[in-house]
Amino acid sequence: MPLDIKHGYSPRKFSVVGERPLRPDGIEKVTGRARFGADAFAPGMLVGKVLRSPHAHARIRSIDSSKAEALPGVKAVVTRADFAKEVPEEHADVLENVMAGAKALYEGHAVAAVAATSASIAKKALKLIEVDYEVLPHVTDVEKAMEPDAPVLHDHIFTEGVEPAPTKPSNVVQRIEVGHGDVEKGFAEAEVIVEHDFKTEATHQGYIEPHACLANMSADGSGELWGCTQGHFMVRDTCAALIGVDVSRLRVTASEIGGGFGGKTTVFLEPTALALSRKAGKPVKLVMTREEVFLASGPTSSTAIHVKIGAKKDGSITAAYAELKYQGGAFAGSPVEMGAMTAFACYDLENVKCVGWDVVTNRPKQAAYRAPGAPMSAFAVESCVSELAGKLGIDPIDLRLKNAAKEGTKSSYGPTFGPVGLVETLEAAKAHPHYSAPLGPNQGRGVACGFWFNFGGQTCTSLNVNIDGTCTLSVGTPDIGGSRASMCMMAAEELGIPYEKVKAIVADTSSLGYNDVTDGSRVTFASGLATITAAREAKKKLCQRAAAMWGIPEDAVEWSEGYARPAGPNAGEFEPLSIADIAAVAGSTGGPIAGHYEVSADGAGPSFATHIVDSECDPETGRVWVNRYTVVQDAGKAIHPAYVEGQFQGGAVQGIGWVLNECYMYNDKGKMENAGFLDYRIPVASDLPMIDTVIVEVPNPGHPYGVRGVGETSIVPPLAAVANSVSAAVGVRLTELPMSPPRVLKALENKG
Numbered sequence: 001m002p003l004d005i006k007h008g009y010s011p012r013k014f015s016v017v018g019e020r021p022l023r024p025d026g027i028e029k030v031t032g033r034a035r036f037g038a039d040a041f042a043p044g045m046l047v048g049k050v051l052r053s054p055h056a057h058a059r060i061r062s063i064d065s066s067k068a069e070a071l072p073g074v075k076a077v078v079t080r081a082d083f084a085k086e087v088p089e090e091h092a093d094v095l096e097n098v099m100a101g102a103k104a105l106y107e108g109h110a111v112a113a114v115a116a117t118s119a120s121i122a123k124k125a126l127k128l129i130e131v132d133y134e135v136l137p138h139v140t141d142v143e144k145a146m147e148p149d150a151p152v153l154h155d156h157i158f159t160e161g162v163e164p165a166p167t168k169p170s171n172v173v174q175r176i177e178v179g180h181g182d183v184e185k186g187f188a189e190a191e192v193i194v195e196h197d198f199k200t201e202a203t204h205q206g207y208i209e210p211h212a213c214l215a216n217m218s219a220d221g222s223g224e225l226w227g228c229t230q231g232h233f234m235v236r237d238t239c240a241a242l243i244g245v246d247v248s249r250l251r252v253t254a255s256e257i258g259g260g261f262g263g264k265t266t267v268f269l270e271p272t273a274l275a276l277s278r279k280a281g282k283p284v285k286l287v288m289t290r291e292e293v294f295l296a297s298g299p300t301s302s303t304a305i306h307v308k309i310g311a312k313k314d315g316s317i318t319a320a321y322a323e324l325k326y327q328g329g330a331f332a333g334s335p336v337e338m339g340a341m342t343a344f345a346c347y348d349l350e351n352v353k354c355v356g357w358d359v360v361t362n363r364p365k366q367a368a369y370r371a372p373g374a375p376m377s378a379f380a381v382e383s384c385v386s387e388l389a390g391k392l393g394i395d396p397i398d399l400r401l402k403n404a405a406k407e408g409t410k411s412s413y414g415p416t417f418g419p420v421g422l423v424e425t426l427e428a429a430k431a432h433p434h435y436s437a438p439l440g441p442n443q444g445r446g447v448a449c450g451f452w453f454n455f456g457g458q459t460c461t462s463l464n465v466n467i468d469g470t471c472t473l474s475v476g477t478p479d480i481g482g483s484r485a486s487m488c489m490m491a492a493e494e495l496g497i498p499y500e501k502v503k504a505i506v507a508d509t510s511s512l513g514y515n516d517v518t519d520g521s522r523v524t525f526a527s528g529l530a531t532i533t534a535a536r537e538a539k540k541k542l543c544q545r546a547a548a549m550w551g552i553p554e555d556a557v558e559w560s561e562g563y564a565r566p567a568g569p570n571a572g573e574f575e576p577l578s579i580a581d582i583a584a585v586a587g588s589t590g591g592p593i594a595g596h597y598e599v600s601a602d603g604a605g606p607s608f609a610t611h612i613v614d615s616e617c618d619p620e621t622g623r624v625w626v627n628r629y630t631v632v633q634d635a636g637k638a639i640h641p642a643y644v645e646g647q648f649q650g651g652a653v654q655g656i657g658w659v660l661n662e663c664y665m666y667n668d669k670g671k672m673e674n675a676g677f678l679d680y681r682i683p684v685a686s687d688l689p690m691i692d693t694v695i696v697e698v699p700n701p702g703h704p705y706g707v708r709g710v711g712e713t714s715i716v717p718p719l720a721a722v723a724n725s726v727s728a729a730v731g732v733r734l735t736e737l738p739m740s741p742p743r744v745l746k747a748l749e750n751k752g
Helices: 026-030 066-070 089-098 119-128 183-189 232-243 270-280 290-296 336-343 374-392 396-403 422-431 483-495 523-550 579-584 641-660 718-730 741-751
Strands: 046-052 058-064 074-078 110-116 130-135 172-180 192-200 212-217 223-227 250-254 284-287 303-311 317-327 352-359 443-452 457-465 471-475 502-506 557-560 563-566 593-601 607-617 624-634 691-696
Touching: 046 119, 046 270, 046 290, 058 110, 066 074, 066 119, 074 119, 074 270, 089 232, 089 270, 110 119, 110 270, 172 336, 183 303, 183 317, 192 374, 212 270, 223 232, 223 270, 232 250, 232 270, 270 284, 303 374, 317 336, 317 374, 336 352, 336 374, 336 443, 374 396, 374 443, 374 718, 396 422, 396 443, 422 443, 422 607, 422 624, 422 691, 443 718, 457 523, 457 579, 471 483, 471 523, 483 502, 483 523, 523 557, 523 563, 523 579, 523 593, 607 718, 624 641, 624 718, 641 691, 641 718, 718 741
Parallel strands: 046 284, 223 250, 317 352, 471 502, 624 691
Antiparallel strands: 046 110, 058 130, 074 110, 172 352, 192 303, 212 223, 212 284, 303 317, 443 607, 457 471, 457 593, 557 563, 607 624
């Protein structure tokens, strides 16, 4: 009975998948018993604090920590000298960001850290560290950073992807380009052209739990680390490189996570905590303040975008062009490439071109924020598409349907799409009662589409059958959106047992093979695929044990509805055996029963969505609020529909905040002026309407159950959908985010 490892989708009737069971972590979280990053404790634990640069750009002439080291209660002080002298190239910028070397590159950049017996002593010690700075000119705006006379952050950055190759360093890291066809020819054929410049400001993921970790390095050079992260295997590998130890010497456990949204896919504190622990010889806990979260952990990029789209009078788009300028903070690696992939992915175009620029500025290193790079480019493109529909007198959904990407479309970024659900989401949106509901005075309706490519990545999963017939599932992907429930459901579905009989745990890095970070909407797809295959391996072994118990050949046993059953001529001779029956005697039939699977998964299948938004504007104050919101998105197959709906709604909420309120505000000294939730205002319940959801299911052929990732697509359309509704409400196109009351009032004045 060979193991079936065909991953392709095949239609089936589900008994567990598609239901809405209780979440396995719910009770512990609502009762306060769940252990998050800052909840860890160790005997003799010290408190760590980080000294951060007050300047946006400064050369570090010297650091004198002698007074801090002499303070009673201080057990260790670390600077850049306490980290590895040489690290692999892929970790060089991470080290520079974790602890500044020659220069501080943004306000909040770490320059030293202390470990002391109390928080008060640690804070006092920070004030005793003397840093001699040479303040340098700075730049925080992406377009100003690209100017020839801009202050240069790094002497080693020479723009890649341009001809001729530059001979002088600059802040422009690289130029990228995607597309096909001849856009100039396409624009020449166009009868109507829409063209605009757009700007978006950096926004933070807004997770409630700050970054936190507990490190404990032993005298033998081994260490343990506990913390809130979306990828503890990545944390292990990065920290090992930065402090100069073998990967096998470091064990990392992921805590419960109080929000991440991509912001916890990198390291900020962990190597510093390990360095302090090694030097002090005691465990060290580091927890960021909220101000530190804003100043020193990664928001998304701010951008400047130019879009031009041409079409014939019948609505056929003849050409589309975009230029994207994304700043990634003080280090290379803005998500401009993913912005370029997303920009025109929703459309079937003959002539399309997207140019992107990766730029460094004196800001904190950007981190992923849910579909990194995609919402900004979609905001610009979908705003132009809706304006194009208005100029042509065509319904905005009909215009999108006419040009929609579908199976067989050559995407703007290269690959040809297989089965995708954009058309189905557009049709469902047009048929939804929201789309035909009447609007009142000063109200407007907007629609927008969005895309995320999704990916699979390295994944390893083990399923152990216990002696009572229950199962323990070990996964290596931290649960940030309900994945433990989904994994249990898929394992239960495959084994034919109740959901309650499967418990999933997130294993530490020493207990399971490598797993990529929980990001890219990959977990339900990739860990789900691994879980299904591990369960199938376990079923095979259960059938082998049943065959041995019955004394018949293995191929004369089949697994059906949770039981091993004799098949063929033996069908009537033996009573079916449950998992519990087989597991109870496993010790005498061959030992423990388990399924295991590791894979570098592909076939993730892209996801599309269409959003409808109604907003209202007060013409006297410029205040805007959202009255109604509907999300229509293709999930492939919704494993746990309640979680899927939650992902849809969460993306919409974050998008609303991005459009109306949220932004990083810098003064002329490069200092952030709103580093706290009082001044950086995320939406609260009273700011929001009820958000309706429609789950579309166009199965992904790359997954046994048809799953597509859903966590990121949901934040791609909101910026444009809300912006389109606001522009309709005020009667003028708004092109800069956030659409704050002063900007709305100014637009109304200019219109008048």
